[in-house]
Structures are given as structure tokens and as C-alpha cells.
Amino acid sequence: MKDKTIKVDYLARVEGEGALIVKIKGRRLTDVQLKIFEPPRFFEAFLRGRKYSEVPDITARICGICPVAYQMSACHAIEDAFSVKVEGPLRELRRLLYCGEWLESHALHVYMLHAPDFLGYEDSLSIAKDHPDIVKRGLRIKKTGNEIVSLLGGREIHPINVRVGGFYKIPRKQEFAPLIENLKWARDAAVETVRWVSGFSFPAFERDYEFIALQHPGEYPFNEGRLVSNRGLDINIREYEQHFLEEHVPHSNALFSRLIGRGAYFVGPLARYSLNFDRLSPLAQETAKAAGLGSTCRNPFQSIIVRSVEMVYACDEALRILDNFETPDAPAVEFEPRVGTGYGCTEAPRGMLYHRYRIDDHGLILDAKIVPPTSQNQKTIENDLWQFVEANIDAPKDTLQWQCEQAIRNYDPCISCATHFLKLVIERE
Amino acid sequence: MNSQTKSGILVIGIGNPLRGDDAVGRLVARHLGKRNVPALRVLEHDGEGASLMEVWKDEKVVMVIDAVSSHTEPGTIHRFDAASEVPQKRLFQASTHAFGLYEALRLARSFGQLPPRLIVYGIEGKSFGIGQRVSDEVKDAASRLVDRILEEAELESRI
Numbered sequence: 285m286k287d288k289t290i291k292v293d294y295l296a297r298v299e300g301e302g303a304l305i306v307k308i309k310g311r312r313l314t315d316v317q318l319k320i321f322e323p324p325r326f327f328e329a330f331l332r333g334r335k336y337s338e339v340p341d342i343t344a345r346i347c348g349i350c351p352v353a354y355q356m357s358a359c360h361a362i363e364d365a366f367s368v369k370v371e372g373p374l375r376e377l378r379r380l381l382y383c384g385e386w387l388e389s390h391a392l393h394v395y396m397l398h399a400p401d402f403l404g405y406e407d408s409l410s411i412a413k414d415h416p417d418i419v420k421r422g423l424r425i426k427k428t429g430n431e432i433v434s435l436l437g438g439r440e441i442h443p444i445n446v447r448v449g450g451f452y453k454i455p456r457k458q459e460f461a462p463l464i465e466n467l468k469w470a471r472d473a474a475v476e477t478v479r480w481v482s483g484f485s486f487p488a489f490e491r492d493y494e495f496i497a498l499q500h501p502g503e504y505p506f507n508e509g510r511l512v513s514n515r516g517l518d519i520n521i522r523e524y525e526q527h528f529l530e531e532h533v534p535h536s537n538a539l540f541s542r543l544i545g546r547g548a549y550f551v552g553p554l555a556r557y558s559l560n561f562d563r564l565s566p567l568a569q570e571t572a573k574a575a576g577l578g579s580t581c582r583n584p585f586q587s588i589i590v591r592s593v594e595m596v597y598a599c600d601e602a603l604r605i606l607d608n609f610e611t612p613d614a615p616a617v618e619f620e621p622r623v624g625t626g627y628g629c630t631e632a633p634r635g636m637l638y639h640r641y642r643i644d645d646h647g648l649i650l651d652a653k654i655v656p657p658t659s660q661n662q663k664t665i666e667n668d669l670w671q672f673v674e675a676n677i678d679a680p681k682d683t684l685q686w687q688c689e690q691a692i693r694n695y696d697p698c699i700s701c702a703t704h705f706l707k708l709v710i711e712r713e
Numbered sequence: 714m715n716s717q718t719k720s721g722i723l724v725i726g727i728g729n730p731l732r733g734d735d736a737v738g739r740l741v742a743r744h745l746g747k748r749n750v751p752a753l754r755v756l757e758h759d760g761e762g763a764s765l766m767e768v769w770k771d772e773k774v775v776m777v778i779d780a781v782s783s784h785t786e787p788g789t790i791h792r793f794d795a796a797s798e799v800p801q802k803r804l805f806q807a808s809t810h811a812f813g814l815y816e817a818l819r820l821a822r823s824f825g826q827l828p829p830r831l832i833v834y835g836i837e838g839k840s841f842g843i844g845q846r847v848s849d850e851v852k853d854a855a856s857r858l859v860d861r862i863l864e865e866a867e868l869e870s871r872i
Contacts, residue, residue: 409819412819
């Protein structure tokens with residue numbers, strides 16, 4: 285009986301690094317381990333004793349591609365503890381900032397990280413040789429997102445303008461004006477992107493996932509809402525820890541998250557889309573339908589279409605906000621810090637990001653809990669791989685290896701969220 | 714001559730100031746900046762690829778300095794001319810970016826957006842651990858490279 289071990293020691297094209305071990309005995313799959321070689325995160329620990337006002341800037345460093353998500357979850361959690369409400373124009377500007385991040389994160393993933401898989405190219409550089417205009421389009425969409433974050437966040441990476449209660453400084457209305465033309469172009473380019481990716485070949489792969497996302501009566505979710513699932517979960521975000529559990533698994537330094545009594549679950553664009561389709565802008569809904577999607581999507585390979593639809597939405601939403609722009613009375617809401625525990629759930633590009641802080645009477649952090657979307661998806665990714673490998677067990681090794689990598693990339697995993705990244709050496713058998 | 718292209722030489726020093734020898738690109742840029750040479754515009758940069766492509770887009774002559782890790786002697790100065798050579802991936806293997814200098818060079822070439830003259834200097838690093846200490850060999854190489862760039866800038870200005 286022949287044993288096959290497929291080791292993908294170096295996962296190309298995910299942010300951060302990781303590894304995959306798949307063990308096959310004869311025609312039977314015996315083990316799947318998604319391996320993260322990083323030491324455990326220490327952010328939760330070193331936030332203790334820091335002042336509440338430092339938290340958005342410190343947690344932004346957890347991720348270089350989605351710092352806004354960390355800042356938003358942090359701010360909302362601390363504002364929850366202090367009973368602060370950020371409403372009106374400030375609330376709109378926060379959504380605008382998130383539009384910028386979704387746009388640049390999704391554009392990077394779709395064009396540079398995911399599309400090569402579907403087109404049979406090794407990387408986006410190879411696509412660029414044959415189709416430079418396509419890659420240029422993706423980079424320009426990404427750039428539009430970066431411009432929003434730069435202007436409103438004060439800096440492209442790790443924005444410096446975000447604070448509890450709002451912002452440090454609001455740009456003048458005229459400063460936003462150049463964004464409008466770029467966003468109109470980006471919206472067209474995003475629609476073109478949906479068209480482009482909808483023509484890819486997708487494996488017929490579907491599972492009965494439990495999708496988890498925020499849900500809000502009036503909008504496609506960014507910063508606010510209840511936590512819901514397609515299997516009846518409907519809770520206030522403050523109840524998160526009564527329903528979800530994080531645990532260490534022996535082979536990995538990452539934390540695996542599960543829904544108590546139910547197991548693995550799925551956060552991210554597919555979850556948001558499937559739970560909130562009717563909150564998308566009319567154009568985004570139309571574009572999704574034209575691409576052949578229904579109002580739910582359970583094929584993780586088609587996440588590339590859903591991300592592209594979310595790019596259309598982000599452009600639409602950003603333009604709506606800029607169209608109705610009102611300068612806020614003040615850059616931030618005034619408040620008094622106080623003792624308490626606060627909870628924040630916001631929708632990072634990769635999925636729901638949970639923060640919880642306990643704050644003492646000096647405004648210092650007593651303890652913190654941060655659950656990134658990628659650690660919430662890890663079990664689901666592993667489960668996908670079981671099913672995927674089992675169904676393709678007779679495929680030649682090279683093909684199967686590449687397909688496993690692709691299956692992981694469906695989740696756009698930001699592995700450095702779950703742990704920090706380290707350099708790996710490729711070992712070939 | 715394209716009226717949109719800028720005059721003089723743009724020097725871009727790339728690096729992470731918190732990863733040991735990875736800071737050397739910025740170190741070279743800083744030293745050059747202090748010399749106040751009129752024809753030299755100096756920039757420190759974190760190495761993110763898309764941004765690099767924007768920064769050098771309308772330039773005529775560009776010099777990029779970065780640390781490399783290619784199993785040669787620490788302090789070795791590698792030089793290559795992006796206009797006439799294809800970058801070797803092995804020199805740039807140690808990038809902390811998914812989309813860094815190597816990708817920017819290849820994409821710019823595919824898009825026809827490479828500046829007419831783009832020279833890349835790679836200084837072989839010894840250690841890239843966390844911290845702000847640059848190895849002696851690498852510091853020496855940085856000084857040598859500063860002098861070399863000043864000479865080369867002088868020659869470029871006569872073309």
C-alpha cells in the first residue's frame with residue numbers, strides 16, 4: 285500500500301506564512317493539519333496596564349493589511365465600555381474609512397493572490413507579462429482604497445488619525461473631492477472585475493457551513509449590528525464569549541475558535557454576503573446576479589466573486605457618503621473614561637473581528653481579548669481540506685498540492701493575525 | 714524630452730529600521746541626504762511594492778538601495794541595472810513583503826513603466842533579527858556605497 289504525504293511547507297501568497305500537512309494511506313485520508321509555526325500572540329498580554337487611548341494604535345500593529353479593522357473594533361469596544369455613541373457624520377466617516385480598507389485588501393487578494401490560481405499562472409507577475417492592463421486595473425483599485433485610508437486615516441498603513449470617540453482631525457470637504465472621480469473609475473473597474481472573475485472555472489465544492497456575521501437593519505455591516513448565523517444564532521455582541529470558545533490545538537500555535545455545542549464556523553465575505561445580501565447596494569446586487577450568484581453562496585472558491593462584489597459595494601458606499609458629506613461639529617465625541625467592560629465586533633475584510641476590554645478607574649486596560657477572523661476560520665479551512673482531498677485523492681501529487689494551497693487561499697487567511705510570521709525553509713521529498 | 718519626467722536623481726533607501734541590517738537602505742539614504750547634493754533627491758521607504766511603482770513613475774534616473782540576503786559575504790555590494798537586467802529572485806527572497814521591490818521591478822517592466830535608468834544596490838546583510846543594531850560590516854558597506862553613489866551621481870549628471 286502506497287502512502288502519500290503531501291507537505292506544503294511554504295504557503296505562497298497568503299499574508300504571513302504557514303504550512304500544511306496532508307497524510308494519505310493508500311486511498312484513505314488519515315490526517316490534515318493546517319500548521320502555524322509562530323509563537324503565540326502577546327498583544328492581549330502587553331495591552332494590560334496601557335491607557336485606553338493607546339489601544340487603537342497598538343492593536344493596529346497586529347495587521348499590516350487590515351489595521352483599520354483593529355482600530356474600529358478597538359474603538360467600538362472602548363466606547364461601549366464608556367457608553368459613548370459615535371453617530372452622524374463621524375459614524376459615516378468611519379464607514380468611509382472601512383470602505384477604503386475593504387477596497388485595498390480585496391483588490392490585493394483578488395488580483396495578486398487569488399486570480400493566478402484560476403488562470404493557471406504561478407503569480408500575478410506572470411499574469412502581468414501577458415495581460416498588463418488587467419493587473420494595472422487591480423493595482424489602481426487598490427490605490428483608490430489606499431487613498432481613502434491615507435486621507436482620512438492620516439497614513440496609508442497603521443492610520444494615525446483614529447481615536448476613541450472619532451478622529452484627531454477631519455480633512456476639509458475639498459480634500460475629499462479628488463477621491464470622487466477615482467472612486468467612480470474604481471466602481472466601474474470593480475464591476476468589470478466581477479465580470480472577469482465570474483468567467484473563471486470553479487470546482488463544484490459546497491459545504492453546509494454555519495456562517496457568522498454582523499447584521500444591521502439599515503446597512504451592509506461594518507461596525508455595528510447583532511451577531512447572527514444562518515442556523516438561528518442571533519445575539520448581542522456582548523454575549524460573544526457565552527457562545528464562542530478559543531482553544532489551542534497541539535499541532536499549531538494558532539488558536540482555533542468554535543461555536544459552543546456546534547463546532548466550526550465561517551466568517552468573512554461569503555458569510556456577510558449570505559446573511560446580508562439585501563443590504564448590498566442595488567448595483568452590487570445586480571452585479572452579483574449577473575455573475576450567476578444567488579443571494580447566498582456556499583462555494584468558497586467563489587469567494588473571489590463575492591470579494592469583487594464587495595468592492596463594488598465599497599465604491600458605492602464611499603460615493604454615497606462623499607455625496608452626503610457634512611463636516612462634523614467636532615473631530616471626536618467628548619466623553620469621560622470610566623470603569624467597565626466593553627465589547628466591539630466589526631467586519632474586517634476577512635471577517636468578523638472581536639475585541640473585548642476590561643478597563644479600570646484610571647482608564648487603564650486590565651485585560652483584553654482579541655479574536656481575529658482567521659483564527660475563527662481555521663477549523664473550517666481544515667475541514668474543507670479534508671473533504672476536498674478525499675474527493676480528489678487520485679489526483680497527481682503536484683495538482684493536489686496546488687489545489688490544497690488554492691483551497692486555503694479561498695479564505696484570504698491573514699495568518700499573521702492568528703500568530704506572528706517567521707521564515708520557513710522549503711523541504712522537498 | 715518628456716516634460717513630465719523629473720530632473721536629477723531620485724535615491725530610494727528601503728528598509729525596516731527595526732530589523733537589524735534591514736535598515737541599511739534607509740541608513741544610506743540618510744547619509745546621502747546630509748550631504749545636500751542639489752541633483753540628488755533622497756527618500757526613505759518601507760519597500761511596499763505598489764507604492765514604489767508610484768514613487769519612481771515619472772523619474773528619469775533612480776537608485777534604489779536595500780538589504781539583501783543571498784549567502785554572500787556580509788557587506789558585499791550587489792549592483793544591477795533594472796533597465797537591462799531581469800532581477801534575480803534569489804537576491805530578494807528575504808522580503809518581508811508579499812509585494813515588495815522584486816515584484817515592483819517585474820511589474821513596472823511588464824507595464825512599460827520602468828524609469829529609463831534604474832540601478833538597484835543590494836547590501837548583503839548579516840543579521841535581520843529584531844532590534845536596531847546594524848552590523849559593522851554592513852555599516853562599512855553603507856559608507857562605501859554613499860561614496861560610490863556620489864561618484865555615480867556625478868557621472869550621471871554628465872550624460
